Amino acid sequence: MKFTRKPQDGSEIKMEKMVKWVQGSSPIHLICDFRNYQKYLSSVRRRRNSVIYVNCRPRKEKRAHKKKEEKIKMAVSGEEFDVIVVGAGVMGSSTAYQVSKRGHKVLLLEQFDFLHQRGSSHGESRTIRATYPEEYYYPMVMESYKLWEEAESHIGYKVYFKAQQFDMGSSDDKCLREVIATCQKHSIPHEILDRQQVSDKFSGRFDIPDNWVGVCTSNGGVIKPTKAVSMFQTLAIQNGTVLRDYMEVEDIRKDGVKGGVWVYTSNGEKFWGKKCVVTVGAWTTKLVKTVSGIDLPIQPLETMVCYWRIKEGHEDKYAIGGDFPTFASYGEPYIYGTPSLEFPGLIKVAVHGGYPCDPDKRPWGPGMALGTLKQWVEERLSSLVDSGGPVATQLCMYSMTPDEDFVIDFLGGEFGKDVVVGGGFSGHGFKMSPVVGRILSDLVLTGEAKGIELKHFRIGRFEENPKGNFKEFLHYVM
Template sequence: MAAVDNGGLFEVIVVGGGIMGSCAAYAAASRPGARVLLLEQFDLLHHRGSSHGESRGIRATYPQARYPPMVRLAARLWDDAQRDAGYSVLTPTPQLDMGPRGDPDLRAAIENGGAAEVASGSTSWPWSGVFRLPEGWTAATSELGGVITATKAVAMFQSLAVKHGAVLRDRMEVVDVAKQGEGLIVVKTSSGEEFHGTKCIITVGAWASKLVKSVAGVDLPVQPLHTLICYWKVRPGREHELTPEAGFPTFCCYGDTCIYSTPSMEFPGLIKVCMHGGAPCDPDWRDWCATGDALVDPVARWIDELMPGHVDTAGGPVIRQSCMYSMTPDVDFIIDFVGGEFGKDVVVGAGFSGHGFKMGPDVGRVLAEMAMDGEARTAAEAGAEVRHFRIGRFKGIPEKNLPENEINS
């Protein structure tokens, strides 16, 4: 089939319209005169990937020192994008981290994130009336927290990309990315349409391994996991206490089970409390009912023990929403040039491992700068180191996730 006239040559073609691709398209289109195309294989704002839903959290308390500078840069870029859009998608809240006092990840997160640890045995810290910490546990509070309305955020970056001149096309499944002469990339879709550009950014989430292997022969150790978002009923009389308006935080619990939550916000009278993890899946052949009990029962026990009298676990969560993680063996991102015959003309962002959404604006900026300039200038200026995220770090590592990243249903 002959190539469809796309109105000329695009400077950047972004493949994948989730949070990372939408942010990359916005960052690229913000360059004066840049012609940018964003292709999405499903409908825009679909629910089949990893960027949909009501909420994501933001926090700078990370055990890995490489992430707090990225989160702080992201917070600034979230503000910039919201000003550009004229509306908000991020509600600031405090952040609370808790867990066994000697847990090394918690200790590192407190230090790296600049959190303030509460005094041992104190009952005067905020939310001490909500949480009952087990003996030997501690908690720490920090100011950089918040709730991002996920689907609305993706829509915001897509509309901003269009505002700055980008072209968005959905129902465009990309099946091939190829070199066509010096400095020219051709992107082919399953419908036979072709689009031409000088640079390409691949951000297809759980489909990253399949696509990159197909077009470049490069193995990305990215394992999709099916995970579950759970909303629980707040007990009568406690509804306002757990809201952002009352100052309730986003929170994360360390230890044997990683539990995370956002305040009661999306659905009045419900609060999201979830377990980090999931079961391996194929994004094209998912069992939408998988991992239910494995991702629900531990959360119910945690709520009953640590939030007694505040959340009703009888009968399980009121709402269950399916989602996917794209996990790497070390739970860190992949941000790199594909290399080979593509050199620096094709960049991939993948493997965001269930914690990348909050950093979408700076990851998108990094991908756009790598594609258009050959280097990530903004990240370096903000003290965020992205060299760690290169594909080459996985050489010699078996192409499967670590056991702690998987929960067998």
């Protein structure tokens, strides 16, 4: 492993000693000095021929009132916090960052290792778009664009890469018609294209039927998931948040004496918080049922992401940063994709949906039926993309509600407004994680969220209608 410093003039200098302040340009962030160099090396997973670039400030001269060296903060059983966040995926990490930057003492608990791959917050790409059939997501996405860039400016590296967004489908598809209505209502600049215009705009890279239309906007892009979670966790740590992994929360109980709640873990530890936020993804139904008896209809689904090979000599035409868009194909099934980013020469094209699973007993890869997806790639992309089958796949999970809308609400009952739940993000929430973190922070700190209407995300909607919010258009989940 080689360590390299990048001075302001852009040259590279091998580091002869570790400096005291380090802010990494990668997801690895450290505070250490040369005396701990060997200890540091032994604590980092070794990777051959890897280079970690770090931006370094020179060591300041010793002063009489030099501050003590920073130490990693560790919560001890029984310790008290202003807010305890349960679940350190992207929603929990974003919430911890938002709460801590307002000056509150925060504990972030994770049942597995940090940045694990057993939930919904890992991987190399997620799409972001403002073209939603449900217009109430529009303000959430637009605020998220700003919050992504704000967080990037604080951390010093990028997790969000801009692109066009291209939506396509039959001209009479209800979802696509609602997308166009959203564009018109919110004055989103957009183009509505027929088959020939689509072919001309994208130089033959898309081929749609004569009875289809395409809708092109500039509000698209790709987010790096694992790197984004690391960013929020790092910013939270910088604000004083305490992080503990391998802390599976078994129960949350109301403190009837002094108020607040006690959070109990499977290894026998407990922590007190004035407030608590539950963001445990596919485990939401299990934990909420244990804590409150409420049976939330959030179904974990195992899904598979597929990567397809771009034909030789055409790789640059699909690369992020060019004119190739993130895209969505409305119909049955709903298919989406991204430009080439994480794996050069491969394009991501996948089906929105999956098969029901128990998050603790996942099948881990029986695979989804690829026939329909292969046919779609053959018919829409095959001029420059090999449609013979995906050359790489990755597994992930959705936490699906019946209406595919989020759950963002107070748990209520004996907990009142002391416990807030964020879950059921249904395979399309990652892009909005910055604003979800802001909303959950507002709820837990002030009792209300500013600027966003939350009636569509109430827990109580499933009591009124087991299918949740009424929608005229179909959902395309297996």
